[in-house]
Each structure stands twice: as structure tokens, then as C-alpha cells.
Amino acid sequence: MDYPIRVALISVSDKTGIVEFAKFLAEKNVRILSTGGTLKSLLESGVPAVQVSDHTGSPEILDGRVKTLHPKVHGGILARRDLEEHRRQMEAHGISPIDLVAVNLYPFESVAARADCPLEDAIENIDIGGPSMLRSAAKNADFVTVVADPADYEVVREEMNTHSGSVTAETRRRLAAKAFARTAEYDLAISSYLSKATSPDADFPERIGLPLIKIGSLRYGENPHQRAAWYSLPHAPGSVLSKAKVLSGKELSYNNILDLEAAVRIARDFPDPTVAILKHNNPCGLASGSSLAQAYQDAYDSDPVSAYGSIIGLNRVVDRATAEKIHESPFVEAVIAPGYAEGVLELLTSKATRRFLELSGMEAPPAKGGMDIRMFEGGALVQDRDVVADGEYEWNVVTKRAPSQAERDSLLFAFRAVKHVKSNAIVLVQGRRTVGVGAGQMNRLESVRIAVGNAGERAVGSALGSDAFFPFRDGVDAAAKAGVRCIIQPGGSKRDDEAIAAADEADIAMVFTGIRHFRH
Numbered sequence: 001m002d003y004p005i006r007v008a009l010i011s012v013s014d015k016t017g018i019v020e021f022a023k024f025l026a027e028k029n030v031r032i033l034s035t036g037g038t039l040k041s042l043l044e045s046g047v048p049a050v051q052v053s054d055h056t057g058s059p060e061i062l063d064g065r066v067k068t069l070h071p072k073v074h075g076g077i078l079a080r081r082d083l084e085e086h087r088r089q090m091e092a093h094g095i096s097p098i099d100l101v102a103v104n105l106y107p108f109e110s111v112a113a114r115a116d117c118p119l120e121d122a123i124e125n126i127d128i129g130g131p132s133m134l135r136s137a138a139k140n141a142d143f144v145t146v147v148a149d150p151a152d153y154e155v156v157r158e159e160m161n162t163h164s165g166s167v168t169a170e171t172r173r174r175l176a177a178k179a180f181a182r183t184a185e186y187d188l189a190i191s192s193y194l195s196k197a198t199s200p201d202a203d204f205p206e207r208i209g210l211p212l213i214k215i216g217s218l219r220y221g222e223n224p225h226q227r228a229a230w231y232s233l234p235h236a237p238g239s240v241l242s243k244a245k246v247l248s249g250k251e252l253s254y255n256n257i258l259d260l261e262a263a264v265r266i267a268r269d270f271p272d273p274t275v276a277i278l279k280h281n282n283p284c285g286l287a288s289g290s291s292l293a294q295a296y297q298d299a300y301d302s303d304p305v306s307a308y309g310s311i312i313g314l315n316r317v318v319d320r321a322t323a324e325k326i327h328e329s330p331f332v333e334a335v336i337a338p339g340y341a342e343g344v345l346e347l348l349t350s351k352a353t354r355r356f357l358e359l360s361g362m363e364a365p366p367a368k369g370g371m372d373i374r375m376f377e378g379g380a381l382v383q384d385r386d387v388v389a390d391g392e393y394e395w396n397v398v399t400k401r402a403p404s405q406a407e408r409d410s411l412l413f414a415f416r417a418v419k420h421v422k423s424n425a426i427v428l429v430q431g432r433r434t435v436g437v438g439a440g441q442m443n444r445l446e447s448v449r450i451a452v453g454n455a456g457e458r459a460v461g462s463a464l465g466s467d468a469f470f471p472f473r474d475g476v477d478a479a480a481k482a483g484v485r486c487i488i489q490p491g492g493s494k495r496d497d498e499a500i501a502a503a504d505e506a507d508i509a510m511v512f513t514g515i516r517h518f519r520h
Contacts, residue, residue, distance in 0.1 A: 010032055012103060021102065024160075026047050034051065071095065077136040077140060082142075103147075108122065141175070146172075152175060212232065214229055215242065218254050219251060239360065239362050244359040249353065262311075273290070273294075276314075278313070284307060287432060336362075390412055399500060403511065426464065435455040436454040445478060466487065476502040476503055
């Protein structure tokens, strides 16, 4: 059944669109109750409204901590209009029905996310009355319309215009579900913050909740028979893919998004102008250079065959020279960068199938801290992010020959690159560009063979990075036969001495880092 909206209670922190919405309600002869700053905004805009304290007969107390926690508020929201006993009690206690509740909450998440936020400030931004009103209205959705998101003001306007001042039961229930989701998300943010604030030395919290918000449905998942959708984690810090702006091109696919996320991680892990070209979540070409255009060319030349249909990540604004190289590439699925120089998008978007995304902050290095969470059936695995500075590696030269400075630079690039390749992982590098990548094999020797095969003659004089130790000397022997001149690996095998002997026999310089970079 539909119930005309005659009384509305409005109390919002985010005032986006609230004056226009309130004006619409007033034009529909809806009596508006309001509080604090919201009331001030409405009155200053000429919208008639009544202060909640005048409605209840009780003043706001305790610095505004208590203002809507009153029977005349919650009784008016929670009363069932179809029960005679509820109507009798409302009349006996002077409670009038409240038909619409438009509330959004104190900005706890954004306040608590500030690095310099004192605990007291975070606590003062925990809303009590707001969630209580949302939950009351959502519980009584058979009779009351609840609006927790400013985006839904237009929904309510359209329904009231169409249904003689009412909102349909279907819409009320949908808005109620959204309100409960919002209060759950809010409580989760508070509990997560307080757990960390009160137990700063704990490795991981006892409970982890993910308040994911749907960005949109996707055409399908990894395969056409799988349904899929994309969600964001609100208030996630830093430069994350969900904050990217899609500037052009057709709809992104599930696989595009996976590769774009990997491209962002790789590109921002390198300090100099860097380009990562990805296929199936692995870089097929990766290079740093003195210019972005040179880095792009080197990354592309690493494996032009695999670059067909690729995702490209760049950690600098795309200039004209780089844009022309991207434009000349045969087939590119999507490109993500921190920005695009004036005029280059006109060139790039002349091929309509390509997608271009902008993500500010990709120039900044990844920050330590934060967690990687991998969901699986019935649970999840949680770990620290794999962020390691060059200075944290042991740099233990274990062979007779030490690497030259040029070789050292290539080895560091190789070890940073191999971190982003699925294990078992091997990369071959010339200067600061990959020339061969071996990814995701069941044994390390096969990864060496693939990397060497991709590199061809470019393997001669190259630097090899291995994400984990060589369990046998055969991988080093295969690298030596191809002409590799230096190797960087974690070390730690029971047969390290055999790998070292193989390197010494081939006059290869080899360095142990003491840190492994598996990526499964």
C-alpha cells in the first residue's frame, strides 16, 4: 500500500542536493523537521522547516550528542499505521507520524582516514542519532521512506510526482535495504578503526569486513558463461583503480580490470618514467627510460607479438611523442596513466575501440602498510603488501666476480620487475628494459627456457632476475648457455653451493637478496 508523505525529517552532513530536495517537499506541502546545520541551510534558502527540539519539546543537549533520540521522533518513525493499538498510543503520547527520513551520517570515515586524526576527533565523529533514525525508518519500510544517499533524492521526487505524493512499497523496501547496508558499512568502519587504534601492535585484526560498493555490472566474468560485477572499497587510501576516470572507449571487461590493476601496481613501483605492457596479468614488456616515449618503445620491443591486445600502464602524463607510439601500435585494449597532455586524447581516441583511463597519483611510489586480501570459497587469506625498498635487500655477492655498477643497476631493475611476474618467474633485462619473461611455470628451469627463448640473441650480456632460489644448478647452467652475465635471486636453497659453482664456472656475477618475491 502507498502512503502519502506529509511529514519529513531531514538531517544530513553531506548537503549535496538537500536544499533542492527540501524545496520540492515543501511544494508538496510536506512539513519538514530538521536539526542543526541542516536546519540553518534550509531556512537560509527560504525552505520552511521546524527544529526537531521544538517538535519534541526537548532541547538538544550534551553538545548536540542528544537531539533526535526521543519518542516523538522514533515513535513517529516506527509506528505501524495499520495497527489500532499503535495509533491509540501515538495519540495518547502526542506523537505524529513521520513519513520520510532523509539522513546521512557524520563523516567518520574521511575524518578517521586522516593520518593526523586524534582518537578524540574520530570518536566525536561517530554518529549515534543518524544510524538510529536510518535503522528505525528502514525497519518500518512498509510505511516510511528512508533516504540514506543523496543520489536517491531524484528517485523519491519521481515517485512522489507519479504516485500522488507517495513512494511505492517496492521502492521503499529497496531504499531500506540500502540504508541498512550504509549503517553496516559505517559500523564496520568504526570497529575496524577502533580495533587498530586500541591494539596498534596487533599483526592483523580479529575480524575483517569489506564494505564493498558496486561500481557496476560487467558484460561477463573471465569467461562468457560467468556473471560479474565491479565493486569499490570506499575510502581506500592512495592511487587505486576504483578511483580512475574512464575517459573513452567501450565498456571495460572483467579481464581488462584485472590487468589494469596489475598495470597500476607495476608502473608506480618504479621511480623513473616507466611503461608496463601486460597480457594475462603478467608484464610481457617493462621498461624505464629517460623519457616516457623511450620507455614505451623499449617495453614494446621486448615482446611485440605478446603486446598485441595488451593493457598498458604508464607512471607519467602521456606526452605527444608517447601518444604517437601508442597510436601506431597495432591493437591496444586499454591504457591507464596519471594524465594526458593537451590534445593527445584527440589522437588516441580516433580508434574507438581503445579505452583510456586517468588515475592521479600513479607517479607516487607505493606506500608500506595495508593488506592484500584474497577471497576463496569459505574464507580468505590476508597478508602484508609486497613493498620492499632497494636498501632492504642484503645484496650478498656470492660469486668470485662482483657485478659492475651497470650490472648492479640492471639487477635491481630485474628484481623489481620479477616481483610482478607470476611464479615461477624469471626475467632477463638489458639496461632497464625486459628482453625476456618466463612466467607461471611449474619448475624454474622451464621459466628460464621460456625467458631465454623470448629474448633470443638479446639474452647475451643480460641480467637475470629470479623471484625465488634455484633448487638445482640446471637453471643457472641454462642461463649461462644463453649468455646471461649476472643473476639476482633470494638464495636459501640447500643446493646454493651448486648454483654458485655453476655461476663461477661461467664467470657470472651472482647476488643473493635474502628476500623472496613469489606471486601466485
